[in-house]
Amino acid sequence: MATEHLHAAPRPPLHRDPREVPAPLLRNNPQLDMTLTNERPIFSAVNPSGLRGEFTMTFEISADPAFPRETTTVYEGIKPLDRFNTCKQIEPGHELADGTYYWRARLVAEDGEHSAWVMTRFHVNVAGSRTFAGFLRAPVAAISVSGGEDAESIIEWSDLGLLSTWNSEPPAEGEEFSWVVFDMGRPTPVTRFWMLSTPSTVPASGWLKDFHFQSSNDGKEWTDIPGTSVEGNNTYTNTIDFKPVDARYYRLCIRDQHGLQALLNMVIPYVRGEAPVPEVPDGDYVLLVGNQMNGFTYTQLGKFVEECRYPVVTVPHHQMSLGVLQGLRNAPLAVIFSGNNADWQYVPMFEYYGEFEVYRENADIPMLGICAGNEFYAMAYGMSFAYWMGWFDDSIFHLDQGQTPDKVEIVPAHADDPIFEGISSPFRAVEIHSWAIHPFFLQDPRHQEFVLIAAGSYVQCIKSTRRLAYSCQFHPAVVDDYNESGDYLRNFLALARQHRES
Numbered sequence: 001m002a003t004e005h006l007h008a009a010p011r012p013p014l015h016r017d018p019r020e021v022p023a024p025l026l027r028n029n030p031q032l033d034m035t036l037t038n039e040r041p042i043f044s045a046v047n048p049s050g051l052r053g054e055f056t057m058t059f060e061i062s063a064d065p066a067f068p069r070e071t072t073t074v075y076e077g078i079k080p081l082d083r084f085n086t087c088k089q090i091e092p093g094h095e096l097a098d099g100t101y102y103w104r105a106r107l108v109a110e111d112g113e114h115s116a117w118v119m120t121r122f123h124v125n126v127a128g129s130r131t132f133a134g135f136l137r138a139p140v141a142a143i144s145v146s147g148g149e150d151a152e153s154i155i156e157w158s159d160l161g162l163l164s165t166w167n168s169e170p171p172a173e174g175e176e177f178s179w180v181v182f183d184m185g186r187p188t189p190v191t192r193f194w195m196l197s198t199p200s201t202v203p204a205s206g207w208l209k210d211f212h213f214q215s216s217n218d219g220k221e222w223t224d225i226p227g228t229s230v231e232g233n234n235t236y237t238n239t240i241d242f243k244p245v246d247a248r249y250y251r252l253c254i255r256d257q258h259g260l261q262a263l264l265n266m267v268i269p270y271v272r273g274e275a276p277v278p279e280v281p282d283g284d285y286v287l288l289v290g291n292q293m294n295g296f297t298y299t300q301l302g303k304f305v306e307e308c309r310y311p312v313v314t315v316p317h318h319q320m321s322l323g324v325l326q327g328l329r330n331a332p333l334a335v336i337f338s339g340n341n342a343d344w345q346y347v348p349m350f351e352y353y354g355e356f357e358v359y360r361e362n363a364d365i366p367m368l369g370i371c372a373g374n375e376f377y378a379m380a381y382g383m384s385f386a387y388w389m390g391w392f393d394d395s396i397f398h399l400d401q402g403q404t405p406d407k408v409e410i411v412p413a414h415a416d417d418p419i420f421e422g423i424s425s426p427f428r429a430v431e432i433h434s435w436a437i438h439p440f441f442l443q444d445p446r447h448q449e450f451v452l453i454a455a456g457s458y459v460q461c462i463k464s465t466r467r468l469a470y471s472c473q474f475h476p477a478v479v480d481d482y483n484e485s486g487d488y489l490r491n492f493l494a495l496a497r498q499h500r501e502s
Contacts, residue, residue: 022048023115024057024105028085029387030122031345033235037129037356038382039095042440044087045105046390047080053110057086061094065102065119076108081439084390089440096124132321132354135192135270141185146171146178154180154267158294159341161266162196165206168254168262177211178262180252182269187217189244192270193228193252194348197236198263205259209233212255213240215247222251237346244272268348275319275354277327284500285311286493287332289320289355291372293347297338301370304477304486305336308493321354322361334366334496337373339475344435349383356380362467366496368489369471371433377450377462377471378441385441389458393431396482405431406456408474408485414453418495419463419470422487429460429474429485436473437462461488468499 025046030036043059056079062072073094080086090096104119137157145151147169154166168178184190193213198206212229214222227242250269254262280287286305290297295316302312310333315324325335337355359367359380369377378385395405407426415425437459442452454461454472461472476489 021107021109021113021115022051023118024048024086024107026103026105026118026120027388028390029384030103030120032120033122033237034345034383035123035125035129035349036096036383037124037126037379038384039097039124039126040090040092041096041124041382041384042087042089042387042438043103043105043384044081044085044387044438046388047084047086048107048115051107051109055080055110056108057105058108058114059088059103059105061090061096061101061103063099063101065121067102067104082390085387087387087438087440089444098124098127100124129350129353129356131357132275132323133350134272134274135350136273136275137318138184138188138190138269138271140182140269142183144181144183146175146180148178148261151180154264155182157266157268159292162199162293162342162346163265165198165263165265167206168257168264170260176253176255178254180254180264180267181219182250182252182267183219184248184250184269187246187248188269189246189271190250190269191242191244191272193238193240193250194266194268194270195238195240196265196267196346197238198265199236199343199346203234203258204236206261206263207233207236207258208238208254208262208264209257210255212253213242214251214253215245216249216251217247219249225250239348239350275321275324277324278313278315280313280328280330280332281311282330283311284333284497285313285330287325287328287335288312288314289317289335289337289373290314291317291338291340291352291355291376293340293342295319298475298477300475300479301336301338301477304479304489305493308490310493317355318351319354320358322357324354325358325362325365331365333500334368334493335362337367337369337376339371339373339432343388344379344383344386352376352379364467366468366492366499367470368492370477370489371473371475372435374462374471374473375435375437377469378437378447381441381447385438386435387438389434389436392434396428396430396480408454408456408460410454411452414451414463417453417463419453419461419488419491421491423484423491425454427484428482429472429476430478430480430483431474433473468495 028044059075104117107115153164213225375386410425450462476485
């Protein structure tokens, strides 16, 4: 059982170099500059490999990177959750107000010796994350750069775009800075830029250091945009907010960067607005929420639903909200939330706030979350309620290498749930993920609406006890001889049909 107090305990003397005790890795939740949306988040550190014997960890959280004793929350004696992670949820009474915080951790070996501290920074935003954020992506008509390679990568707003980069060149003689020009095609009242540069958990070569934005209506005369200048930047992702500027051209001016070249993976401009309500057919149809970065979903999911004789309407996650769902002229038979290939620390999570509101508030229309859509049932109540498991489960694709994937076990108390009709326990399913719902989510008394109905070595399926809402970590829509979970999706659609008829 972890102990906690608000004043740091005296530090035991070191009898050897702390580097001899391996330190944990803060590559889980929260990673550098992630924004958490719960006042009692879960902190998950990755256990180091090669450590012999038992160990615990100490976590410290403070709004001050110096971790002064009088304002630092300390949790000691934290035992590992499993062989991959050690986790601790903020206790009642230690809730975090919205703002910026620092988290550090160290490992304590069974002989009392401890590792060096490792530290990261994170943000809390509860008040601003409960409804649709009010930002819409503004399409870019054309892009040009001062030099370098792969400029189109900057406006490749997809999962692949998170990995591809534009590499700048040093400014030409007489130029004060490297630059990127976004031609919007027409005057556009941009008010936010979200930027991703070389994802990393440590300061990396290519991160922008000093930069600002300019605007122009002719692409020749440029005006600095107030509030967009950043100096001494030390992170890989930036959200730049400013008063709307109604211009056709916007220019990113890179005055300096870490290393020889600036590296940009993605830049997305935003305007203020409400998510548009899509046109939908008469009669029954299924609304698919596409959680890929490009706003779409796995092709097989839509095809699978259509083969069950239901038309499909796909809505991008960044245009989904409770208002959109309630504004449809004909309500869908069901809403299905798709998977996602990206790691959450590398995407603009504010784009999902409207979708999270649907998870929390919709009680009328049946819902099913798949893979990332499963994790969102927990993340809707707090970003850290989903976590990186410490390994990537794609074992179905390595059967020829002798791997034996975990099977999914139905919880006996839920064996008669109609969602499992025709499915034996245990059953085989297709897994393609490295994140999952944190087990602490289902232990939190504030979320007793959700119950575990199937599991393997991690949470596989949950359901709501107050509405027709299910989820699964696996992919029932994948058509493969190995996959025995297809009936899970068929049964959900049948339940949705019964719900409408009743």
